[in-house]
Amino acid sequence: MKAIYKFLPLAVLVFAAACATDDSVEAKKAELEKLKAESQEINTQITELEAELVQLDPEFAKQNQKSLLITTVKAQKGEFEHYVEVTGSVLSKKNVIISSETVGRILEIPVNEGQVVPKGAVMARLDAESIQNSIDELQNSLDLATTLFEKQERLWNQQIGTEVQYLEAKNRKEGLERNLASARTNLDKTIVRAPFSGTIESVEVRLGELVQPGMSMFQFVGESDLFIEADISESYVGVLEKGDSVNVNFPSINKDLSTRVSSVGAIINPDNRTFKVEVFLPNLPMVKPNMISVLKIQDYENPEAVTIPSHLILSDNRGDYVFAVVEGKAKKTYVTRGKTFERQTEILEGLTGTETLVDKGFREVGDNFNVNIAQQ
Template sequence: MSSKNIPAIIACACLAMACGKKKQPLKASANQVPVVDVIVARYSNVINTIEANGTIIANEYVELKPEVSGRLIYLNVPEGKHVEVGTVIARVNDADLQATLNKTKVQLELAQKTEERLRKLLDINGVNQADYDAALNTLNGYKADISYTQALIDKTVIRAPFSGTVGLRQVSPGAFVTSASVIATMQQLNQLKIDFTIPEQYGNLVHTGGTVNIETDGSKGVRRKATITAIEPQANAVTRNLKVRAVISAREDTNPGAFAKVYVGEGQSAKAILIPTNAIIPDDKNKQVVLVHDGKAVFTSIQTGLRQSTNVAVINGMKEGDTLVVTGVLFAQPNAAVKVRQVKQLSQLVDSSATATGGN
């Protein structure tokens, strides 16, 4: 062996020894048992309060529109004032219809005399039955024409369909209007409705005759009770939400169209297993948590219900007494051994989370 090759051989040997030393920690890391913290699942009281967004609407609402086209010859829109049902709000020009009605009445009068004369002749066989039937048919035709014309005249009059408050006037006297023209709006404000939606999974919290609490911007933090009057029987196919309607008494600080925060199930409580939200492993199809059974990690699918700020209620997949991994979740492997470092309380996790948030 040449003396020139000796340094190269020594360098290769040292490199091989160094590579061998680097591989040993990786092998040891693979066999290392992950250390986790756990909590023991316990039932606790959960306040079933669901917050929903709602809209306040009038008890009755209508846009006053004419049924026929024409020029307005009368307009009585007391803006912002209360009117009784049947009050005439507007009239459309009906001069042509009135003329037609008068003409038909004259023709009807002549037809009545003809029918009476032929009926007397028919009694003494002075006219055949066909002539009398024709006269009677003409008489009935004029009566039908009068009824039809009168119906058209009635359509030219716009009346208040219910007792309520008239909104702002949208047209001026003498304007030409069509069936699409809005003369004004009218609302019944003696009581108000609130429409809101909630997820269908909380449908058991609402029922007809039950109550919810509402809060509006004008109420300045004061909540009022509203009574549920109806629930849409079919859930929305897209959002899977249920539409609910409740009623409240009218007040000056509450206007139709206003936003309302609705609190459903406030004051009611139920027992449920609460777990930290960060202990849940989201999946494409379901949610999973890691339980410890006989020193090994067991991945279990769960169904969740009511959410709080840091916790969530488990409605299926866990039972009281289960040991749940709350820290080190990402290091656990299915059916692999884990080492429990500490058994914590749920309140400790909440306090530490609040401290971390405050520190940020």
């Protein structure tokens, strides 16, 4: 019993210490919650006060902006060229339809579609029996008429016979000569020949078929005198002239060449408001009529132009502008743009060509925003 009383004071002390510890923890928690509430209230007051100062003092807002991370690009000064890009088609001045010039049945077609033939090559032969018979008859008549004329001429030289007899003999002989020459010309027409060197695009008749004068027999395309024709918007009237340089690309054969404008049309097509332009085309083995080409015709050149990437130009109610980097800040700079080609725009006013412009991040910055240039 005495042992129990002996430890009783110690238990009381431990209990009192535990109660004191619990009171201290709760007090600290209460103090923490109080400070958090006060901090939140202070932050709210700071935010409200900053907003009021931004409204009252714009310089305060600029000084407290965070720096935006950006990249930059330099404005360029140098030669700038502008081209009109249009699609053209290869044509031939020797793309013709060969027709029959006489009546006859086709006896021979010694050529095929796609065949390349030289000038004068035989493309078809027609039945010429009736014409040959006429030639034989005319030749016999001419032989007789020539003999009679020669005898009559000798008599006339001896002052025998009348002048009428002499003139009739002469006229008959000359008339038969003309008829014979005409018959021989018709005989030549029974042989259809290539008018120039070229390619047979199509054969439109068959062996044994009877053809008439003017009937289409072959589509024939010459190997030379190719050119490119394109339709240009009427807005370029007076800008494009004969002799202007042209860059030509043939997408199907991946071929490029430089040439010139050979002819500019004088009439506007009322349907599409364009005019025709012809471009000289040198002889190229792989270029064929009706092949598609892309023309780049130079219509403007400035050897001292200031140019910048086109995507950097923004617009507002006042006009076009870009952001230039000046002493660590983005400065809104208004510009007057000129022509644009291949994602580069000519700047007529507002830049000198020495400026550093905001590139990546140009849509996030504003006038006088602090910027930090990233290492590129």
